[in-house]
Amino acid sequence: MSTGFQPTLDFEAAHAAAEDGAALVIDIDGYEGPLHVLLALARSQKVDLLQLSITRLAEQYLAFVQQARRVRFSLAADYLVMAAWLAYLKSRLLLPKPERPKAEEPPAEEMAAQLAFRLAKLDVMRKAVEALKERPILKRDVFMRGDPEAVKIVSSTRFEGDLYALMTAYITQRKREHGRHYAPRPPQAYPLEDARDRLRDLLPEMKDWTTLSGVAPVERWEEDPDGPSPASYLASTLSASLELVKEGILEARQMEHFSDIYLRTRAEPLEPII
């Protein structure tokens, strides 16, 4: 709710003021647009809207716009466009008819009649709003049973849901789809350098054949589940051990395919294989 403006459009007041003869309502916030202003002014003529004096209406409207502009310098373009058009229409209504009317334009009287018709259309809708409000409205004037027996009688062929619900269901999912991101975490690897350094430190303790899985720090995975996987510890340690074998300070052996790999520190280092 904006407090600075009329939260409910006060047409009654505008209407009443318009009825005091030529009194003009300057508060354009009370109107939604030029057509609504015109309707309020037209009602002040107290005639059937279809018998309206359009020239008088045009004068009233122009005066309204002029005053409104004095109060509020910037006035929405709609109001000005309507003012210009009404001024034009009024002049055409007052001027003697040209002998040969321009082909592309309907006679001024016809345009005036159409404006009156359009106002009448808006007017009946206004009245319809009031008439609807007079209806016995559910939960205001009439009430259904307060505590129905929770028996919902719906035939099985009928089901709920309209197009709006369908659209909403669709678009919520599509939006969700766009909000959904798959971000796989890059797998963490046990750095080869670390494995090498660690293996070098362990060399003095590896006088006897030790299994690779016994050497690799696999248990670290349990302490840090987000870190490298057990396989990575094993793989990096194997790579590091092969480097050390190449350097001639470690021995490795495997009895057969897929069996355990054993590692042992070489008692007397060989010349590195280059």
Added chain:
Amino acid sequence: MTLDPLFTQRCIEALLFAAAEPLSVEDLAKRLPEGADVGAGLADLHARYAGQGIELAQVAGRWRFQTATDLAFLMTEEREEPRRLSKAAQETLAIIAYHQPVTRAEIEAVRGVQASRGTLDVLLELGLVRMRGRRRTPGRPVTFGTTDAFLEHYGLATLGDLPGIAEMRAAGLLALDLPPGFTVPDPMGLRAGEDEDPLEDGDEAPEFAQDFLGDLEGR
């Protein structure tokens, strides 16, 4: 075999009373023993309840019991604070009700203003209005109409029971196609090139645009 009319009447009475929502003649017929004259039962029931504290009413082609209109003053506890519709929304609802199926452009044409954001949405969300389909004209615009909830809300049996609709139609005031050559300027047309979201086009007359919307949406 014909059933005792009184029995049929009692059955209908019990069913309508127990149901959480209005029931159609078909709904009732399906529940009743075969051979029951639902129409006659409803008529009897309607007569029996006339003038009582509860009345039998037809809404959206279905039947329901409701409290008598003149006793509304008693129902202070049951009354729900209705969601207040803005003037714009009320007018839009009326136009949709009387002119349906009607497109957004046609609604705007009758009102002479662009439908503000929120006006139609509110009606759709409240379930008073629904999208009906598309007009078979260029651009295939979506058409709007009212729902059964609308009829139930206003206690209308059918759309033909809208107040004054026959007179309006007779006077030609519900015709959507304006007379040919009708050329009241469409001020909205001037702004067509700009974004249809009026909140953004503040550059022409910033305060006014702002105010205008605040007012329209201040519901």
Added chain:
Amino acid sequence: MTLDPLFTQRCIEALLFAAAEPLSVEDLAKRLPEGADVGAGLADLHARYAGQGIELAQVAGRWRFQTATDLAFLMTEEREEPRRLSKAAQETLAIIAYHQPVTRAEIEAVRGVQASRGTLDVLLELGLVRMRGRRRTPGRPVTFGTTDAFLEHYGLATLGDLPGIAEMRAAGLLALDLPPGFTVPDPMGLRAGEDEDPLEDGDEAPEFAQDFLGDLEGR
């Protein structure tokens, strides 16, 4: 001052009807105009409703209307599952409507969850959705589409009448922060003939058809 007893009776009737729970004599007296004889009103009402489809009953010192006990058989029969589509079903239906012909895997891709067995079945059973054919891709998955009953329910003449992206935006469903490439597919999509085989030739992949149908029915 004494009130018209008939008026009192009508008031009590309306109050009891609209109340969410049984009302005591005090409750009623509090809400009735002063001077109303509640006891007499209740007695009148009780007499009036005796033998009807609804009865006035006293429970734990409070009064309420209830359906006549001999009509209980009508009520039990009615406890039928309301056909409200589950959220999942509603969402699946929406995807099938817009993306047809669409495979189960594609539906799951949009929804981001695996389609539960029941969801598609419900839609198939309601006749809103049908198997359209088989996609000409590895595995030849069955494709789904909507039925005429679907169009009828939503009041659409053709699939082309489904509200598109413009209407979604107009209804305020689409925020401005959508990715630039966001589109809503045209359900009339002409892909149908190109990559789809009719359903009948199931002999090419018999086991699969078997499994699939078993899957659908095994619930």
